[in-house]
Amino acid sequence: MRLSIKGAAALAATCLLASAAFAQEPPKTPIDAPPEPNAIPLNTGGVEGQSAKETWYKQWNHPFVRNVARATLTPFLPDPAKANGAAVIVAPGGGFRILSMGDEGWEVAKALNERGVAAFVLKYRLVPTAPDWAEFDKNNPLTAPSPGAKPGAPPDFSAIIKLPLEDATAAFRLVRARAKEWHIDPKRVGMMGFSAGAGTTMAATLQSTENKPAFIAPIYGSQKAVDVPADAPPMFIALASDDPLFGNNDYGLVSSWKKAGRPVEFHLYQNGGHGFGLGHPPKTSTGWFPQFMLWLDSNGFLKGE
Numbered sequence: 071m072r073l074s075i076k077g078a079a080a081l082a083a084t085c086l087l088a089s090a091a092f093a094q095e096p097p098k099t100p101i102d103a104p105p106e107p108n109a110i111p112l113n114t115g116g117v118e119g120q121s122a123k124e125t126w127y128k129q130w131n132h133p134f135v136r137n138v139a140r141a142t143l144t145p146f147l148p149d150p151a152k153a154n155g156a157a158v159i160v161a162p163g164g165g166f167r168i169l170s171m172g173d174e175g176w177e178v179a180k181a182l183n184e185r186g187v188a189a190f191v192l193k194y195r196l197v198p199t200a201p202d203w204a205e206f207d208k209n210n211p212l213t214a215p216s217p218g219a220k221p222g223a224p225p226d227f228s229a230i231i232k233l234p235l236e237d238a239t240a241a242f243r244l245v246r247a248r249a250k251e252w253h254i255d256p257k258r259v260g261m262m263g264f265s266a267g268a269g270t271t272m273a274a275t276l277q278s279t280e281n282k283p284a285f286i287a288p289i290y291g292s293q294k295a296v297d298v299p300a301d302a303p304p305m306f307i308a309l310a311s312d313d314p315l316f317g318n319n320d321y322g323l324v325s326s327w328k329k330a331g332r333p334v335e336f337h338l339y340q341n342g343g344h345g346f347g348l349g350h351p352p353k354t355s356t357g358w359f360p361q362f363m364l365w366l367d368s369n370g371f372l373k374g375e
Contacts, residue, residue, distance in 0.1 A: 264289045
């Protein structure tokens, strides 16, 4: 049984509304759009009601993008001498309103390349935020109302997850279509997502009969229980126990996979909070990426037929 629209909405709601747990943030600084010479348009359409230009800013010394209305996929290919044929579509997080393209996208892709894995960073379409920088800057972008939204009106979460799901599906199609050119095995294409990107990963896995990722890695995402299909892929989860969003919840997602008899590995780290990316020493969650690579190797995803 696939994840229902209601279930997807619950995942989206958790990722979006729980963002209020972040009480204080460092200043945001507008920046010019960084060059993305290898970004490939996915041609999945635009965002209804989106009139603001895609803009970038820096916070926590990392680049973020907002008002994404045209999805792209950027390939990061490993040195041919290291390449092992495995591939990962990487979905950054940001509550479906912004994308943490640096520490949850490009940096992860480069780390995968160092281990011989091809990576493809998905810049998926987002819920609009205020066109005016001053208006955007004074609010938490993860909880501020979208332009034109009725005051107090609940967000349409089925619509929120719909666009990232379409973009993820287009990404799987593109990667497999060009697998020979990029020297990857179309049977070893997985997906990794962070926070809202983890929600996108779960939707791409459970709401689609086409994508069929070889493996998935939802990193600090919702732990809500889901209906698991008989052919669900092996899953790797990393989460910090002090995560203010998901660290104090029951781990229904893990239980769902176990009850369905599907492979799952769960790392609950003592500390790291939410949004730790590849990790921040000396936090214990810094150890998740080497464990993920070991898991890929142990499950045969780093070896061709």
